[in-house]
Amino acid sequence: WFSEKVKERYDFEPRRWNMEGYESWVFLKAGLENAKDFTGVEVQKGLAKVKSIEGVTAKLQFDDKGNVDRPVLVKIIKAGEFVLVE
Secondary structure (H helix, E strand, C coil): HHHHHHHHHHCCCCCCCHHHHHHHHHHHHHHHHHHCCHHHHHHHCCCCHHCCCCCCCCEEEEECCCCCCCCCCEEEEEECCCEEEE
């Protein structure tokens, strides 16, 4: 749905970083909704309460330290082709 909406509104195909930027906004919005007010300390507490969000690329889950659990794919260019690093 995200790609369709971006294409419809802005007439371009979004890239992965566009999607990740949107997911960052969803995460921040959830944190702000959990905060008592918009002071730095309260926003930090609000963000710490976010355990998962429905992202565009995947459902993102956060551990107790705030790290996201998401698969990472690494590719290299070999003979002019992208090759997945196992």
